[in-house]
Amino acid sequence: MTAIVNIFLKQGVLDPQGKAIHHALDAMNFEGVEDVRMGKQIVLKLTSDNKEDAQKEVKKMAEEILANTVIEDYTIELL
Amino acid sequence: MKHVAILQFPGTNCDLDTKYAFEKLGCTTTIVWHKESKLPLNADLVVVPGGFSYGDYLRSGAIAQFSPIMNAVQEFANSGGQVLGICNGFQILTEVGLLPGALKRNIGLHFISKFQTLKVINNSNSFLQQCEKDEILNIPIAHADGNYYIDEEAFQELEANEQILLRYSNTKGEPVVVNGSVTSIAGVCNKNKNVFGLMPHPERALETILGSKDGIKMLEGLIA
Numbered sequence: 001m002t003a004i005v006n007i008f009l010k011q012g013v014l015d016p017q018g019k020a021i022h023h024a025l026d027a028m029n030f031e032g033v034e035d036v037r038m039g040k041q042i043v044l045k046l047t048s049d050n051k052e053d054a055q056k057e058v059k060k061m062a063e064e065i066l067a068n069t070v071i072e073d074y075t076i077e078l079l
Numbered sequence: 080m081k082h083v084a085i086l087q088f089p090g091t092n093c094d095l096d097t098k099y100a101f102e103k104l105g106c107t108t109t110i111v112w113h114k115e116s117k118l119p120l121n122a123d124l125v126v127v128p129g130g131f132s133y134g135d136y137l138r139s140g141a142i143a144q145f146s147p148i149m150n151a152v153q154e155f156a157n158s159g160g161q162v163l164g165i166c167n168g169f170q171i172l173t174e175v176g177l178l179p180g181a182l183k184r185n186i187g188l189h190f191i192s193k194f195q196t197l198k199v200i201n202n203s204n205s206f207l208q209q210c211e212k213d214e215i216l217n218i219p220i221a222h223a224d225g226n227y228y229i230d231e232e233a234f235q236e237l238e239a240n241e242q243i244l245l246r247y248s249n250t251k252g253e254p255v256v257v258n259g260s261v262t263s264i265a266g267v268c269n270k271n272k273n274v275f276g277l278m279p280h281p282e283r284a285l286e287t288i289l290g291s292k293d294g295i296k297m298l299e300g301l302i303a
Contacts, residue, residue, distance in 0.1 A: 009183070013228060016184045016259065065145065068138055068174065070181040071228050 001046045003058045004077040007067045008039035042066055051078055081106045081302040084122040086152070086168075088113045088143045093129035093165065093282065100282040101126075104295065106302055113146035124161045124301050125152055127168030129221070129280060139182060139224045140170035149175055161205065161301055162274045166222055169266070169276035178269055178276045179237060180229035185222070186259025192221040194290055195257060197265050197279060198248035201241040204272040208303070209296040213252055216245075216293040218279040220257070220265075225278040227260035227267075234261060242268050245277060275301075 009015045015037050022036040044061075048054045058076050067074040083101045087094045087110050098108045109119045113132075118125060132143035143149070149171075156162045156177050164172035172178045185191060199207055199214045210216065229237060237243055244266035247257040254263035258278075266277030281294030 013183070014186070014259065016186050016188055016226065020188050065137070065141060068141065068181050070173075070230075071183060 003044040088132035091130035127164040129166030140174040144175040164276040183226040190223040217291040
């Protein structure tokens with residue numbers, strides 16, 4: 001099973017990298033971009049086939065190391 | 080004579096500067112490799128120096144927080160021992176939860192390396208006891224992830240407990256935006272005032288001929 005963890009800065013926490021990308025898009029005349037948030041994606045190949053166990057385990061990983069929950073939110077997708 | 084334990088992770092690069100600084104101030108030192116599980120028994124102070132532990136992979140300080148030595152550092156801090164985190168050390172101490180808040184990418188995305196004036200906000204702690212309140216210090220900064228973030232509620236607590244140590248300021252003491260930090264914060268301590276973290280590098284400000292010796296009175300506070 002594969003787990004995809006997406007990590008973004010929380011809403012309300014200013015994202016300097018997203019902002020810089022937004023500026024660059026503006027400068028390149030790409031119109032109609034309202035906001036840009038930059039995050040990271042971590043792909044984990046798991047040995048487990050049990051979705052429930054995997055969800056629990058990956059959540060623990062996200063809370064303990066993959067995300068810094070002081071400033072970041074995360075989502076977990078299992079495939 | 081005070082003994083200072085200086086941690087060394089893969090990617091740490093201010094360990095020898097820090098050792099030089101504390102030895103110049105009359106201390107003995109031990110460099111402690113991060114795989115060790117124990118601190119020297121005679122350590123009076125633990126310093127987590129600057130650098131790029133684990134190449135800043137994932138987040139600055141994120142991986143170093145799980146090195147074996149960090150358990151010993153937490154025990155040391157929780158039993159009242161003094162811990163100082165400089166730059167990457169500050170990032171590691173926030174990641175491990177010994178200090179509140181987090182450090183994000185600088186607002187302008189640049190790595191900033193220059194002398195920076197700082198204002199002493201609170202000196203009711205051992206680290207800044209030799210500085211005057213509102214004193215202006217000139218100390219080098221060198222970081223890409225120094226943008227201090229803390230939520231409003233925790234910020235109020237920080238302020239009420241006099242945990243804000245330093246702010247980036249101009250020479251008149253007015254706060255300036257350097258990296259986007261909440262209210263220009265450059266350093267904080269924990270509630271018990273035995274764990275300190277700052278982005279500026281006091282160990283690089285020991286000689287007038289090299290630009291400033293304002294770092295001496297900061298470091299001296301911890302070994303007085």
